[in-house]
Amino acid sequence: LGRPLFLRLHRRVELTDAGHRLLGRLVRSFDDIDRVLSELTASPAQAVARVSVEPSLAAVWLVPRLNRFRQLRPDIDVSLEVDPRPIEFRSDQPELALRFSAHATSWPRSEAERLASTVDSPVLSPALLAAGPPLEKPIDLRHY
Incomplete structure (x- = not known):
C-alpha cells in the first residue's frame, strides 16, 4: 500500500x-x-422434540431407533435428556418423557400411555450358578 x-x-x-x-x-x-x-x-428452522428418558431405556431401546426416526422425520431434531428421575413438565423441561414402571400407569400432571409390556426373567452366569445352592423354586433366587 x-x-x-x-x-x-x-x-x-x-x-x-x-x-x-x-x-x-x-x-x-x-x-x-x-x-x-x-x-x-440457513436451513429452515427445525422442530425440536425434547425427550426425557431413563438411562437404560435410552441405551437399549431409544438411541438405536433414533436414526430410523431421523430418516422418517428429518424435519424434527430430537434432544435427549437422560435422567432417571420423574419429570415435572415445566416450561424449561422436555415435553415428552419415557419411563419404565412395572405398576404405575399414570403420573401427576401428565398423560401416560403404555408403549409395551415386558417380561422379566432372571439370568445367571453358569459360574455363579455352580458356586451356589441349586435352583429348584423361584424363591431360591434370593440366595443369589
Whole structure:
C-alpha cells in the first residue's frame, strides 16, 4: 500500500491511522459477507422434540431407533435428556418423557400411555450358578 499499517514497538504492535481506517472497513466488510453467507446457507428452522428418558431405556431401546426416526422425520431434531428421575413438565423441561414402571400407569400432571409390556426373567452366569445352592423354586433366587 506504500504506507505502514502498524508500528512494531517493544513487545507489541500498534495500528497506524491508516491501519485503523482499513481495519474498520475490513471488519464491516467481513461482517456483511458473514451475514449474506448465513442467509444463503440457513436451513429452515427445525422442530425440536425434547425427550426425557431413563438411562437404560435410552441405551437399549431409544438411541438405536433414533436414526430410523431421523430418516422418517428429518424435519424434527430430537434432544435427549437422560435422567432417571420423574419429570415435572415445566416450561424449561422436555415435553415428552419415557419411563419404565412395572405398576404405575399414570403420573401427576401428565398423560401416560403404555408403549409395551415386558417380561422379566432372571439370568445367571453358569459360574455363579455352580458356586451356589441349586435352583429348584423361584424363591431360591434370593440366595443369589
